[in-house]
Amino acid sequence: MGIADRKLREKTERRQAILEAALHLFTEQGFEKVSMRNIADAIEYSPATIYLYFKDKNELLLDLQTQGFGQLAQELKVLEAIEHPAEQLRAVGEQLLGFAFRHPELFELMFIMNGPMVAAQACAGANAWPGGGSAFAQVVSIVQRGIDTGVFRPQKADSAALMIWANVHGLAALHLRQRLVVMPEERREAAMHEALNLFHELIRRAL
Amino acid sequence: MGIADRKLREKTERRQAILEAALHLFTEQGFEKVSMRNIADAIEYSPATIYLYFKDKNELLLDLQTQGFGQLAQELKVLEAIEHPAEQLRAVGEQLLGFAFRHPELFELMFIMNGPMVAAQACAGANAWPGGGSAFAQVVSIVQRGIDTGVFRPQKADSAALMIWANVHGLAALHLRQRLVVMPEERREAAMHEALNLFHELIRRAL
DNA sequence: ACAGAAAAATAAACACTGTTCACTACATTT
DNA sequence: AAATGTAGTGAACAGTGTTTATTTTTCTGT
Secondary structure: OHHHHHHHHHHHHHHHHHHHHHHHHHHHHOHHHOOHHHHHHHHOOOHHHHHHHOOOHHHHHHHHHHHHHHHHHHHHHHHHHOOOHHHHHHHHHHHHHHHHHHOHHHHHHHHHOOHHHHHHHHHOOOOOOHHHHHHHHHHHHHHHHHHHOOOOOOOOHHHHHHHHHHHHHHHHHHHHOOHHHHOOHHHHHHHHHHHHHHHHHHHHHHO | OHHHHHHHHHHHHHHHHHHHHHHHHHHHHOHHHOOHHHHHHHOOOOHHHHHHHOOOHHHHHHHHHHHHHHHHHHHHHHHHHOOOHHHHHHHHHHHHHHHHHHOHHHHHHHHHOOHHHHHHHHHOOOOOOHHHHHHHHHHHHHHHHHHHOOOOOOOOHHHHHHHHHHHHHHHHHHHHOOHHHHOOHHHHHHHHHHHHHHHHHHHHHHO
16 A cells, blocks of 8 residues: 555645744744745645644644644753752753743743644643643652652642742743843843742752 | 813723723633724724724733733732731732732733733833833832841842742743643642742742 | 814725635546 | 546635724814
């Protein structure tokens, strides 16, 4: 069945081409300025063709989001080399904040935008969010290991992980959504890193 | 000049009526489902009329945002009765998180949406954001007072305030943007409050 | 009280958006 | 060679924010 194979391969290749073109446009011009027609133009197909490969725009965004989580997982592999849980958590924070700076559009897609989550909850059940789920689970397991080894005081690992996630997410989200205009421009990035450092100092001292 | 007075009064009244109708629709149906035409219908005017009172949709959103900050300031008045800085910070967190639950649309407008900030930076200079600025300054001053009275260790007050703000913002934003689907539905709100409590325990122990 | 100026409100259009559907053109199978 | 299946599309639909020329209303000076 070589023909059927080729057809399937071509289909997924074209799907991937659409995703790549879309991501390229989004990172280049931002989400607000890119329409389905723009994407269609970029791949030199009709707008209607995109809907042969994706149910709607949100599904396309969800696919990009999932790719984003793949890339984040890649960049988080450096954590495996760190053995101390507190240091591991600090590295999570630094990596995630760095990710938000290096790939602001991916971060938006993964943690801020509504669209992809609408698609996620439409296609899967109530609490299914593959990418985010495993990323969060990673933080939970670090905390749990810290508790088990006596580095952190005994407590609920999931709420502690949530606190840590919320802290770094808050920094990145406030920044990406222009809420740090309360600080002078040249102070913003430094203040974010100071805030993150201070937070992990608190963790090391008192968690 | 009674007539000119009345005209001015009527103008601001109509402006306020538009804002009220808009906020009502937004809170009722969400931002995504309400258009300028819907707002115009609600006040029984033509869509074009709204543009006699607001430069564009973003300016309307900015005005609603400013009202939101007014309401938040109102609800934060309970803080004045608390004298211990750490307790005051805990109350800030609780109040702000509660605000996000009670008025999710206002919170979106104030801390997440892009539109209002576009208008804010268009009308004012680089780092002008009246509402957010004074709210953040309030947190900074509490931290500063804590440092001055020896309750907190000496440090940069603005980055400590940013850490605190980011933490509660992160919790609220992750929740409002559906990122807490990683937890079972019935656990979410409890986990958020546990995370906040844990964070303020860290502050009391180690800031 | 009435003509003319000023102000307020609007209908209609513009340039977009995401999405659907009837239809064409081509590849595959019988 | 005819029939079937499928990839792709043009054109339309219903909606969006916004602008402009035009009408309606209100006010002013004679």
